[in-house]
Amino acid sequence: MEALFIxxxxxxxxxxxxxxxxxxxxxxxxxxxxxxxxxxxGLLTSVILPLVVYTEIVWVDPAPVSAVNYTSNYASVYTPHxxxxxxxxxxxxxxxxxxxxxxxFAAFLGKFGIDxxxxxxxxxxxxxxxxxxxxxxDINENIAPFSYFDYIVYNSSLYSPSELESILEHEKVHSDxxxxxxxxxxxxxCVLFWFNPIIWLYKKxxxxxxxxxxxxxxxxxxxxxxxxxxxxxxITTHETCVAITNHFYQSLIKKRIVMLNKNQSKKRNxxxxxxxxxxxxxxxxxxxxxTVAQERExxxxxxxxxxxxxxxxxxxxxxxxxxxINEKVALIRKNHDISANVSEVKRNSKNEITSIKIxxxxxxxxxxxxxxxxxxGIDKISIxxxxxxxxxxxxxxxxxxxxxxNDKADAEDIDADVAEVADVDDFLTPPTPxxxxxxxxxxxxxxxxxxxxxxxxxxxxxxxxxxxxxxEKFEKQMEEFDRKMExxxxxxxxxxxxxxxxxxxxxxxxxxxxxxxxxxxxxYSTEMAKYTEASSVLLERDMKQHEIDMKQHAIDMKQHEKDMKQHAxxMKEWEKxxxxxxxxxxxxxxxxxx
Numbered sequence: 001m002e003a004l005f006i007x008x009x010x011x012x013x014x015x016x017x018x019x020x021x022x023x024x025x026x027x028x029x030x031x032x033x034x035x036x037x038x039x040x041x042g043l044l045t046s047v048i049l050p051l052v053v054y055t056e057i058v059w060v061d062p063a064p065v066s067a068v069n070y071t072s073n074y075a076s077v078y079t080p081h082x083x084x085x086x087x088x089x090x091x092x093x094x095x096x097x098x099x100x101x102x103x104x105f106a107a108f109l110g111k112f113g114i115d116x117x118x119x120x121x122x123x124x125x126x127x128x129x130x131x132x133x134x135x136x137x138d139i140n141e142n143i144a145p146f147s148y149f150d151y152i153v154y155n156s157s158l159y160s161p162s163e164l165e166s167i168l169e170h171e172k173v174h175s176d177x178x179x180x181x182x183x184x185x186x187x188x189x190c191v192l193f194w195f196n197p198i199i200w201l202y203k204k205x206x207x208x209x210x211x212x213x214x215x216x217x218x219x220x221x222x223x224x225x226x227x228x229x230x231x232x233x234x235i236t237t238h239e240t241c242v243a244i245t246n247h248f249y250q251s252l253i254k255k256r257i258v259m260l261n262k263n264q265s266k267k268r269n270x271x272x273x274x275x276x277x278x279x280x281x282x283x284x285x286x287x288x289x290x291t292v293a294q295e296r297e298x299x300x301x302x303x304x305x306x307x308x309x310x311x312x313x314x315x316x317x318x319x320x321x322x323x324x325i326n327e328k329v330a331l332i333r334k335n336h337d338i339s340a341n342v343s344e345v346k347r348n349s350k351n352e353i354t355s356i357k358i359x360x361x362x363x364x365x366x367x368x369x370x371x372x373x374x375x376x377g378i379d380k381i382s383i384x385x386x387x388x389x390x391x392x393x394x395x396x397x398x399x400x401x402x403x404x405x406n407d408k409a410d411a412e413d414i415d416a417d418v419a420e421v422a423d424v425d426d427f428l429t430p431p432t433p434x435x436x437x438x439x440x441x442x443x444x445x446x447x448x449x450x451x452x453x454x455x456x457x458x459x460x461x462x463x464x465x466x467x468x469x470x471x472e473k474f475e476k477q478m479e480e481f482d483r484k485m486e487x488x489x490x491x492x493x494x495x496x497x498x499x500x501x502x503x504x505x506x507x508x509x510x511x512x513x514x515x516x517x518x519x520x521x522x523x524y525s526t527e528m529a530k531y532t533e534a535s536s537v538l539l540e541r542d543m544k545q546h547e548i549d550m551k552q553h554a555i556d557m558k559q560h561e562k563d564m565k566q567h568a569x570x571m572k573e574w575e576k577x578x579x580x581x582x583x584x585x586x587x588x589x590x591x592x593x594x
Contacts, residue, residue, distance in 0.1 A: 006050075007050050010049075010050035010287060011050055012198070013195045013283075014042070014050070014283065015189075015193065015202060017042075018039070018042030018043075018046070018202075019042070019202045019205065021042075021279075022038065022039060022189060023395060024499065025272040025275060026038065026273070027205070029265040030216075030262060030263075030264050030267055031269075035212075036182065036206075037215060039202070040206075043185060043186070043189050049283070050288070052288060054284070055292055056290065057292050058132055065177065082593045104194045105191060105194065107194075108190065108191045108194045115187075119148060119202050120441070122139070122141075122143065122153065123148070123151060126139065129319055133150055134150055134172060134175055135151045136152050136154075136168075137152070137153045138154060139153060139155055139444055142155065145168075145171060146171070147174040147175045148180055149175065149178070149312050150469065152168065152172065154167060162227055163231045166231040169218040169222055170218040171214075173217040173218055174210065177213065179213070182206055183210070186202070186203040186206045186207070189202070190203055191488055199297055215228075215260055216259075216260070225260070229257050229478075230474075232253050233459075233460070256457055257458070261265070261482060269562045278507070285514070286436070302379065309388060309389045311384060311386045312335070312336075313383070313384050314328045314382070314383040316328065316353075316383075317353075318352040318354075319352060319353075320353065325345075329341075329342055332385070335364055336385055336387075336395075338385065338393070338395055339362075340359070340383070341359045342357070342358050342359075343358060344371070348375070348377070350377075352376050353377060354373065354375055355371075355372070355378070357370070357371045358371075358397070360395050362395065370397040380398075381397060383395070384396055384398060394424055424551075430531050431524055433521075434517055434521060435518075437510065437514060437517055457481075458478075459474055459477035459478060
């Protein structure tokens with residue numbers, strides 16, 4: 001459940017990142033086709049990148065440890081507690097959140113299905129005219145012209161021949177470049193991330209950019225570019241627009257006209273597409289790298305026993321890879337007079353070791369064999385090699401008796417030896433992890449105030465397009481409209497440039513803080529590895545005492561059961577005696593009354 005919420009949070013964050021990059025850097029550029037792919041890549045990245053996790057293995061040296069006495073009283077270390085369960089009512093907010101998400105998902109998925117049904121109702125049973133790669137459908141309903149894959153639907157009775165030509169050229173671009181796929185992808189993401197308001201703005205940006213593409217390409221094929229703009233202005237309302245299609249009418253007519261007349265963006269502005277890369281790299285470094293600490297062979301120095309020089313511990317766990325096992329076998333052969341052989345290795349579907357056989361052979365055929373089999377994955381196996389100051393060596397597996405390679409019996413249990421050279425008290429306090437720096441999120445300067453009431457309104461095209469005087473007047477009004485619209489551009493461009501400078505400075509400071517954080521994290525990983533090893537030693541010791549305590553507890557419980565049975569028997573005898581006494585009193589009372 002938690003993993004699902006984390007995935008949704010990461011995906012939503014990436015969607016916001018791509019949308020803001022488009023809004024502040026790319027929406028005013030005329031690289032319409034590049035913008036199309038940038039927006040689609042942003043959607044796909046938002047669901048793929050959170051699933052990509054890089055595992056970084058940090059090799060750390062084991063902690064140097066000194067002697068500790070393991071023969072102390074463990075009663076104070078572990079005392080079993082038997083608490084009475086308390087009934088309480090708690091709201092599972094994870095389930096509540098999931099339920100709310102499921103309701104919204106089902107609602108928007110249902111709306112998506114209804115839109116498909118409506119589209120099918122429009123297309124079903126219509127007469128289709130095949131021309132080249134396009135299928136034209138002329139309908140009678142007052143529906144805005146639209147395209148759906150290779151279908152182009154329109155009502156020819158609503159438009160003049162020149163208007164219809166502009167409309168069809170526009171829709172052919174949509175159909176030829178498969179813009180319907182972009183529309184469907186954006187709708188699917190709206191269903192998945194319905195709770196995120198940015199996704200709806202993202203969808204609007206995709207649809208708007210598709211219209212820019214179609215307008216740009218269609219205007220190249222039409223001789224009279226002005227007539228195409230007049231068509232945009234004239235067709236401003238329709239009774240119905242079919243969803244999940246590319247329809248000719250869009251509410252942002254003014255912006256489409258402005259983009260049609262805008263000069264081509266300079267190629268040097270392509271750098272804006274690469275501005276998103278540092279942010280994605282920061283996302284991966286912060287959230288998609290999993291650090292795993294791996295311990296090298298453990299060499300601990302004896303401090304209490306003068307005859308022990310060192311103890312080397314090589315561990316094999318169920319998640320150990322073949323490469324790690326081979327590396328440890330090679331180290332044993334290199335550093336000791338011992339031959340190590342690993343065989344019968346089997347793994348389950350999770351790549352966990354379920355069966356393994358390890359054979360250690362020393363001088364004069366001194367031998368020790370360990371075989372583990374478990375369907376759920378083997379337990380941790382420790383190969384312990386003790387070296388004495390006189391040069392003698394003994395080896396064993398954890399829990400097994402030691403074998404000396406010079407044929408002299410080692411009377412002490414190897415675990416006791418390790419206990420005497422392991423000072424776990426130095427590492428029983430867990431290290432404090434460093435605090436991750438946050439990207440500076442101070443207040444940004446307010447956007448320049450724009451009085452929307454002063455926004456110029458586009459002129460209305462004359463009804464009679466053949467009226468030359470009216471058309472000349474309309475063209476002058478259009479030129480004046482263009483000049484007024486351009487007056488709003490400098491303030492917004494200056495503001496965007498100022499925002500870029502601020503964000504660059506914050507990013508540089510953040511990179512410095514991240515470098516310090518990485519150094520602190522490496523130190524923390526090393527200290528944490530030491531703490532984990534010390535904790536495992538202490539846990540193993542406490543578990544042994546726990547087994548003793550549990551055995552004693554079982555004996556005490558059996559004695560308690562015997563005591564309770566005797567108590568029940570005594571209670572029955574007491575009840576019997578009380579009844580006899582009561583009867584005796586009744587008899588004496590009856591005698592006195594008689």
